[in-house]
Amino acid sequence: MSIITKLALAAGLATALSSAVLAQDVSGKVIGFSQIGSESGWRAAETAVTRQQAEERGVDLKFADAQQKQENQIKAIRGFIAQGVDAILVAPVVATGWDDVLAEAKEAEIPVVLLDRGVDAPEDLYLTSVASDQVKEGRVAGEWLVEAVGDEDCNVVELQGTVGSTPAINRKAGFEEAIAGHDNITISQSQTGDFTRSKGKEVMEAFIKASNNAADICAVYAHNDDMAVGAIQAIKDAGLKPGEDILVVSIDAVPDIFSAIAAGEANATVELTPNMAGPAFDALAAYWADGTEPEKFIITESKLYTADSDPQGEYERRKDLGY
């Protein structure tokens, strides 16, 4: 046996061992997952990825769909406690009203991990929360635009999310932060498209007319991909080329924006990863292994995708996740 095969074997053995150790951490555990419901495509993808992650790690996932109602979530969590699960994942539908049920879980010594959204409850009532940094998402989108336009003057129109919603406020703030030092980039118009395709299209139509048939618009920044998809159609209807005449940057990274990027009709998107469960399982594994208390706020990566990041492949990878 040559030294190389020995090494290769050893390396293979080590990998097998370490993955076995990793897998052992959460494998065989029973974990309850209280999902909000099927409010959006992203939510469906989060559910799909959570199931996928659980299967890969050998977790017995108990899934409860709350149909957008907090009382259902509380019932589900109480149910999980009664069944004596090893841990509970919750994607809380609202921020308030969790103190009692979280205290019951703590009483039963079941660690709770919050996914995607935070709650207004004392921090010691849950193990950790896994969420994206929405301000950073906006900042990454803004930084991309700063890079893309260079020194040229650029009027950006902004399609905001639902007025007053947290992602809309944060993604707006992050984008403004990124373009703050660059006087050549200004937000010329900003309106809400309610996170939907049809409103995104309608608002973009109005923007195009209000700015000299789009002669004054250099880019559109949409707080989510769906509004960007609507805006792209509005730009096409006006006889212009989205992606060239008007740059399109948005947030979420849903499959349809990747087909648009592949077709050259959109330029960039920032990912809101649906894999919130992965980091949660990692944190639980570390906690069970040697009692490591994870950080209270685990921030997921806000990755930028452009035409250079294999948009067609990304589309194929995502299209069956339930977006």
Add this chain to the structure above:
Amino acid sequence: MTMRRALSRMANPQLLALVGVLLINWILFPNFFRITWQDGRLFGSVIDVLNRGAPVAILAIGMVGVIATKGVDLSVGAVMAVAGAVAATLVVAGYPAPVAVVAALLVGLLCGLWNGFLVAVLDIQPIVATLVLMVAGRGIAQLITEGFIVTFNDPLLVFIGTGSLLGLPMATVIAIAMLVLVTLLVRKTAIGLFIEAVGVNRAAATLAGIRSRMLLMLVYGLSGLCAAVAGLIVAGDIRGADANNAGLWLELDAILAVVIGGTSLLGGRFSVPLAVVGALIIQAMNTGILVSGFPPEFNLIVKAALIFLVLIIQSPLATRVVVVKRPVREAGK
């Protein structure tokens, strides 16, 4: 005489309000009335008003008959979502587009007849009866689409939503066609009179020989059918069926359009064309807000203030002030 008649018709509060809103838009955005020719179609903010206002106008055309019978149809927004979902999933599954369109229209009609059955046969109050489908309908749409936004590129469906005929957006053409058809239906036959009779007093109308059950089924069925048409337009517009958002809250806009159009929620006298004018007023406001550059935080306040104004213009008090100058005409109408 005809001239004076035309003038007095022009002076009705709904048209005045529409002109007023358009003028405000024009002041806030001087290019509002600019229309250009672009890729074989008219292009401009006014065209946007006609195009974007079409779904609510079509809903209002169906809603006005329901409200005239002292009813209300809260389910139209959800029925829009169902119709869009049916059409989209069928074309994606490979069925020919005409089949998908007909199926969507039939499903809409069926939803309407279900409402009519609850109201006319089971005597459930309309607001409760249609609330059932308002809630369930969106769930049904979500079941059909399995929670996805079902996207399609079928030429016929896309044409219904974004095509153009004689330079006008297809949605507008469909709305005009439905307006003419339904107006003829209710004004050139006795159906309009029957609707008013049932709305004023269903028991009396029944005793007078009107088959009020049949009639209620008809108006709710028509409302469901209109909702399906609107649902097809909205789905075609974004090339996808969005079960969560298609038609969301549009039932309220439709009811508002009918009320702005002067039809009383207490039933009785109604006007289909004025309900469409009501829908145009609402859309003119929406488009005006978008082009004027107000921060979005003001959208709802501006809209509420304008609607308040429109309602004041057509309140009995305002009518009395106007009527002082031409007292007899109203009574003679």
